[in-house]
Amino acid sequence: MANDGPVEHGYPHLETVRAAVTALYRRLSPDTVRTFATSVAPVDVAFGDADDLHPGAQRVARELVRHFRLPDTRFVVGFRAMDHAANVELAAGPEYFVELNDRFRTHRRDIGAALAHEVAHVYLHRLDLSFPGVRDNEILTDTVTTYLGAGWLLLDAYREDAGSSQKLGYLTPEEFGYVLAKRSLVFAEDPAPWFTSPQAYTAYVEGRALALRDGRQPPLTAAGRSGRLRYARDRRRAQSGRPVPAPAGAPYAFAPRPSPDGGQLRVSFPCPTCHQRIGVPVRGRVRARCGLCRTVLECDT
Secondary structure, three states, rough: OEEEOOOOOOOOOOHHHHHHHHHHHHHHHHHHHHHHOOOOHHHHHHOOOOOOOHHHHHHHHHHHHHHEEEEOOOOEEEEOOOOOOEEEOOOOOOOEEEEEEEHOOOOOOOOOOOHHHHHHHHHHHOOOOOOHHHHHHHHHHHHHHHHOOOOOOOHOOOOEEHHHHHHHOOOOOOHHHOOOOHHHHHHOOOHHHHHOOOHHHHHHHHHHHHHHHHOOOEEEEOHHHHHHHHHHHHHHHHHHOOOOOOOOOOEEEEEOOOOOOOOOEEEEEEOOEEEEEEEEEEEOOOOEEEOOOOOOEEEEE
C-alpha cells in the first residue's frame, strides 16, 4: 500500500499480467469466466463515514464473497496496525480471518477495495491457482480481482496530489486500467461512471488505450497501416527463406509447418483477449478461433 509515498506508474508487470489472464482462462474455462459478466455494483459495497465500522465491514465482505461465488464461506474482519493494506489467513475454511490496516478505520470508503483483494486470495486458494513467488502471485491476485469484476474498487482507491497519495494493490494504476479495459471489451461494460477518483479515471483511459492496441496488431485485420506494412515486409523475408528477426514491439512470429513436402509458412501471435498464442497458415484472409477463450479473430496473414 502506497500511503503518502511514491506511486509507481507505467507497465512494469505487463507480461505477468498477461500470463495471469491466460492462466485464469485455462483454470476456469470461458463459460465460467462469462458468469462474472456483471461487476460488483458501487451501491453494494458503499461504506459511509457514519456507518458502524465492524458491521459495515462484515456486510461488504459478505457481498464480495457472494460476488466470487464462495459457498459456505464466512469472513471475520478485524483491524490492526500494519504496513500492508490487509492480510488474510488462507486456512481450510469455511471461516477466514482477514485483518485490515488501521488506516481504514477512518478511510472507510476504501474498505471494499482492500477486502476485494483478500476475498480473491481465498477464491484463488480454493481454485488451487497460484504463481511462484510472492510478487507474481500478488500480481495474479490483482489481475483476477479486476478481470472478474471487483478490481475497479482497487483502482478507484488510487488518489494522488502534490501533498499525499494512496494506492492499493501491486499493479500500477495504468496496469489496473489495462486489465479493467480488457474486461470491459469482453463484457461490453463501461466502468467509467463508477470512478470517484479523477486519477483513477485517467489511469483507466491510459490502460484502455494499450488494451485497444492489443487488438490492432498484425496479422489482425484491424492493424494500422504502419503495422501492416511492417508485417508485409517481414512476411516477404520469411517466404524467401531468410530468418526473420523478432521486430521490436511486434508480437507475431513466422515458422514453417513441418510436413513431408517442406511445410507451409505459418504465423503465430497472441490472442488479444486471453494472450494464448494462436498459429494460422500464411494465406491471406483467415478467420481464426482461439482454442482457449473461443474469441473469433479476423486476420490478414
